[in-house]
Amino acid sequence: MAMAPIDLAVFHDNGYIRKQCRVTDLWFWTADHARETCGDTSEDEYTFIGNPLISGYDMRGKELKDAMREAFLGFFEAKEHTRIDPYPILARWRDDIHLTIASIADFQPHVTSGMVEPPANPLTISQPCIRLTDVDAVGRSGRHLTTFEMMAHHVFNRPDEGRMYYWMEECVQYCHEMFTQTFGIDANEITYVENPWCGGGNAGPAVEVIVGGLELATLVFMNLEEDENGDVEIKGDKYSEMPLQIIDTGYGLERFCWAAAGTPTIYEAIYPETVAWLKELAGFDGITKQWPDLDLDKILGEMSRLNGIMNIEAGVDGQQLRNIFIAKLSERGIAITSEQFTAITDPLARIYAIPDHLHALCNMLGDGLVPSNAKAGYLARMLARRTLRMRDELGIDVSLSDLAHHHIEVNLGGKIMKQTHDGIGTILDLEEEKYAEMLRKGEQVIKTMLSEVDSNISEMADELLFSLNDSHGIAPEMAISLAQKSGWEAMTLRTGFTAELAERHAKMAKEAAKEVAKSTIVSDLDNLPATNSLYYDDVYQSQFDASVLHCTEVQSDDLPAEVTHGVVLDRTCFYPEGGGQEADFGTLSTDSVHCRVLDTRKIGEHIVHFTDSALSNGDVVRGSVDWNRRKQLMDHHTSVHIVGGAARRILGPHIYQAGANKSEESARLDITHYNRLSRQDLDEIEKMANQVIVQVNKTEKTILNRKDADRKHGFDLYQGGAPKGDTIRVLRISDHDIQACGGTHHDEPGQIGSIRIVRSTAVQDGVERLHIVAGQAALDYAREQDGLLRQTGEVFGVNINDVPRTAERFFTEWKDQRKRIEQLEAEIVRLRTSGGDDSSFTKDGVRIVIMESDGGLKNMSKMLKELTLDETKPTLAILGSRDGGGKLMVATTENSIASERYNSVEILKSIIPHISGGGGGRPTFAQGGGSNPEGLQDSFEAAKSLLEL
């Protein structure tokens, strides 16, 4: 069965009829009975440019967005929807995406799966979103944005529980009423296109709402889930109806603004002040004044219209695209040359893209993101670098942080965000420094790489361009322009190269996207009841009695070697590995069997104890947790929370946990920060952490459902990663740190004793790792350090206080002496080579020296240098040493009769067999080694007879 037609009373009541689009074959509803296309086709041009479809909104920019948003949310509030505050732009409640890409993303995966109740129902929201897939089109197309607000009304229906709020009929009714009455849009301009939606295992009927050729909204009715036995088929996959039926709508706020403003591009509707400012800074008027006859608004309007109907494939060659546009503009009576077109559209595309990129960047940093070279941080860096590149191409001399401050003031109304405005400035200043450094290095690399290449060459080798882009961050266009600046003036970018680069990246990404399935160590647990975890009731309990529910043989490479069995009990005090905290060890005993627990893990709802011997189902066992280990793990875990809170207090609101590990020996906490940490930073954090131990008497542990936890504490709660269930355990250490955490923690922080931050290391750019020891481990660490120092002191024979000074003295003396030895060695070489001893012969004006020496090749080459460097004394020198397996070196004075007459390599090759070796080199300098030092004298004799001495 395919999807049924969407046939609603609201259509009929408003005079709409159902037709099939001549171009796309999609079915659509229209009030204009003569219409043959659905509105969103290559034949439907924008009708609102210069002719707004929404009236009564004369303002522009932020004011326009605010008014539009308020009108939307107000409308749905009047229709009994609850207004919800927008979620952060960083999707920290999810582990599958970095950024919030749609309003429904706020409620995925747990609300949409039915596990967690929505914050309100029905609800309305305007959610800022970032999508970077079309980042290249931003500024060029007239309509693309990386950052936008998705206005929405969402409904989560549970027909199986008798909770049905509304469905298609009411949804479309609301939409139509708002469009025609609140915004006064002519019904003839609106088409409702039936276009089923599917994605991520769900599907449902959907309606696209097209106004004036622009898709203003999508209404999705998600009521199907993938099911191989399902009776509905969409695009080849089978689906069946699911218990939760969701209305997911999306109305593009910026598009509403554009339709109300009727400006040539969307950017002038939402960022007019910035566009004007950048035009002024870039001297854009100077460009257009050259051609007073060109009507800029008309050109841009036509460009947007053309972009709206042309489906431009990614990677189309720039020149080709330009020619298409020029031809099309000419058809429309606009005469423009290629030169004019480029001179106008290139800078404009940058002027338009900059405020868009700044908007995304400010929102991301404002949410506490730290730029990095991986994950979400990389996305921020990419936007920052794109912005900087475009700024430089425009020749604008304003720092990135000043651009951001302008943006925050003008387009965000000075909005207070999680990160301070100064913090954003600091981060962006650092980014700009890194960008400048990258450019400087890139220029150097290009010069080196091209140094052997003719300066008249017109194309750079593909491999060079790939390497510059992928390894050094220099985009192809930039590489060419740097090369031109460095003297390769004829250099141009091969047409189609950018497309090939993109293709190559896509291919690499595809290959990398292979997932390794994790095998389960223990299966067949489904029929057992969930294990009762006693460690949550009382973290200090270490002894317990329990019944064995299941015992099975196990074998796995990632378990300790002695493990033979996996045991499931009805209840346990053993904490399973999780949240970065390592598992408890201990024993399980009956009267007859005593087994060691060597690892504990949670598999589904069950806690599995991995033991070194078997137990029988039904056995009653006495469990005992290795308390020293557990206490140490708790010390470390609670310390990690305390240190995290202290770091946030001292370093700033962008400090977020990027990972953590708590073992018996030490703990690691990875935090997001834009700079390397100094020892002074660590000392301050350590000091505050130790104050918290003393000052906070009790930690608070509460269990909340997801909905309440989100509302009460926000998403900073999920430092340890996106939680999976509906129930959230919240650990609160006064106001110092509040986190969702399933680990075991002290009731009283004072039990930890003391915390020491050993050192910090860099995990990746933007992430700093703190190495922490606490409690007994802190004492052990101190003792160990003390021991090392004492040992060092004993070696020097001094008091430990004098160790640094003494070590320094020893080191300088050692260096001085090494230097002195070298000098003396050189002196010996001079003495040995200067004398007229019996190893020296003269033949036909060439001095021939055959001599045994001490030491290795290094010493010998020094002697050779002494012997053969003097051009007034042409010399052939043959040196041998018993070092190693025997060494031989042959050299002649360069540019002399010695080097004309004798070939060092040939001499070496003929005499080296006596020491059973091989070698080679240049005609004036050869060296080799062997394995028979006893043959050295034979080599010398062979040389003498070869040279007829």
Place this chain on the structure above:
RNA sequence: GGGCGCUUAGCUCAGUUGGAAGAGCGUCUGGUUUGCAACCAGAAGGCCGGGGGUUCAAAUCCCCCAGUGUCCA
């Protein structure tokens, strides 16, 4: 998470098929010169990131580790 690159003098970096560790800047000394990156002569300054391997021979080739950069998801 994956790919690629880099690590050599205090700094910025060269170093070709494995065969004698280099340049520029900076430092020091002497000379010349009373000037805004001055000139001349000379000197000092190197575990060529660490560890293993191949080889007669490794800055150079291979493997592991660390640090650092970059692109993509």
